[in-house]
Amino acid sequence: MMPVPPQSVVIVSLLLFGIGVLGVLTRRNAIIILMSIELMMNAANLNLVAFSRQHAHLTGQVFGIFTITVAAGEVAVGLAIVLALYRRFNSIYVDDVRLMKE
């Protein structure tokens, strides 16, 4: 099987990251924003793993596993924030939450 060249992986990761940024900037639903953040995170992960293989060095992969773990914690916190938002404002649309302005 032909190995996937690193350039392709970087392009995929770039696309993933772009989708994530667009999601964060354009969506109003807090859960989708959270998912978009996960996308960006995984784009970074992909890079780590790809370069780890290219350099034949395991550090990148270990980092990847760390990142996944941290991401799990981050999701837990994020969902808790969303839940709190819902209780407080009866909505998970971030545009309804404008306390900084009010």
Place this chain on the structure above:
Amino acid sequence: MIGSLWLVPLFPFAGFAVNGLLGPRVLPRQAVGWIACAAVALSFLFSLGAVSGLGQLPESSGGLVVDHEAQRVTQTLFTWMPLGPGRDGRAVSVDWSYVLDPLSAVMLLVVTGVGLLIHLYSIGYMEHEDRSGYARFFAYLNLFMGMMLVLVLGGSLPVLFVGWEGVGLCSYLLIGFWYDRMFDEKSGMSVADAGRKAFLVNRIGDVGFILGTLLLLSALGTAQIQDILKAVPNLSAGMATAAALLLFVGVCGKSAQIPLYVWLPDAMAGPTPVSALIHAATMVTAGVYVLARMAGLYVASPTAMTVVAVTGGLTALVAATLGTAQTDIKKVLAYSTVSQLGYMVLAAGVGAFTAGVFHLMTHAFFKALLFLGAGSVIHALSGEQDIMKMGGLRTRLPWTHATFLIGTLAIAGVPPLAGFFSKDEILWAALSGSGGSLLLWLAGVVTAGLTAFYMTRLYMLTFAGPPRLTHEAEHHLHESPPVMLLPLILLAVGSVAVGFVGVPHFLGGASVPNLFEHWLEPVMPAAAGGAAGAAAAGHAEEAAHAAAAGAPLSEWGAMFVALLASGAGIVAGFAMYRGGPRPERATPAVRWVRAKYYVDELYDRAFVGPYRALCRFASAWDARIVDGLVNAVAFVTDLAGEMLRLAQTGYVRNYALGFFVGTILILYYVLR
């Protein structure tokens, strides 16, 4: 027995702890009163034991240091304040020590003896208090006794000062005992105000006392009284005068001398046994005790002696005039106390410390008797204190009347009651003692006449003449219970008998020795006796010299003039008030005396008013300037926040975009 001296102040403290902690809830009512009495009785017994031990002193041992020549026992309990090396390199420390010598022995017996009688009396007098008030009263009273004994026994000025402050605290607590009542409707002074006034005026004196103590400590490197007295010759004249005068400021506060006497008349807001114990017999005499204790320091400074003598003479005279116009039975006695304290201070000022302490002792008896008698009258009349609403009580309260009469005669200086001997000795010293003068003597004689007059007036208006009782008071009228009468009778006996321990030499001759002077001889500085002391000691030469130098009258002549003044006072009082109160024309002089020379008003204007203004200024400064600065900081912060808020949209995506763009910019900057 003398080794257990340290126990003497401990009994009342134990009584205070028991009654204060358990009294209001646990102990039955009767137990509270008797525990308090038992504590003082134990103190009295141990005092008796210790004082009788002065006769044959043991050798120094353990914590006891015995000075046979001065008949002094010093018991050091522990080092209280180690102060490090002094100016000369020796370690300076303040020990917690008690001193028993003939002088503190006199005070010890007077305080515990009279105190015990007044405790007994209080059981009857306070019977209408509720249970917690009853326990509180006796707890305070016991605390006072403990503190007073620390004051009396204190061997160094700081220890003495602990007692000094302690009795001041108890005085405040007990004056304000009925803190929820009104004291003087006219001026709107509450009982709590009276307590505060006493406390604050005393603070002024205490500042002087502390400064005097510190001055002596820094100059001599010791605060132990005996060491100070020994080292007095090393002091420069100015230093001795300064220290003596500073201590005298404290004396003025505690012993109610001009200009700090104003608190004592208002201290009558407290229950009557308190007035008898604290504001007549014991605490207010603490100042005189300190004068006698520090006699060696005072004789080293003629200036200080003059100040002391003039203050005393003036106080005696002024307070006596004020006593003639009061209509509250206790206030008459209060001014009388101020006046008699003036006598004692006058005696100290002319070097007759022995006479001063002698008067202190006799005064403790007859003034406690008069106050307790007044209390008995007030108790019988359900709280009435206005002598205009009394009269004719002679037959209704026979025991109270008889004892009160004895007290009146004793304070008026009728021979051979106690007051006669002590007063005569002071007057003679004022005329012939070191620094004595005709003017001081005249002030004393006029005071004696006024004393006789206002006391006769008080007696006549209370016990003689037509009854002017309110209907209700008449209805409840009753002689006091035995537990109150017994102290009255014992004190009356004391008022008659106690003068005989100090019969002046010229009266007693060889057959009746002046025991009291002999007793105090080891304590008093040799020069302090003045001409009177020298005469008693048999130095005819010195006595003759002093008499020739200063005294225009012989001792007999002086006595007859004083007796004449007292007699005139009694006759005048009797004649003027035989038919009850008489309408007095309100001449300016009468108005001035009735208004107490406007001294309170003067102090209000001169000190209280400006001080209040200063306080208001400080308060305004705090509220406007200090708080203003803090508020200004908060305001600026708030304003900045308001301005920055304008830049916010509140949309999450705007912030996210900000992050994104910011990150890219930073990355560009870093990777460039």
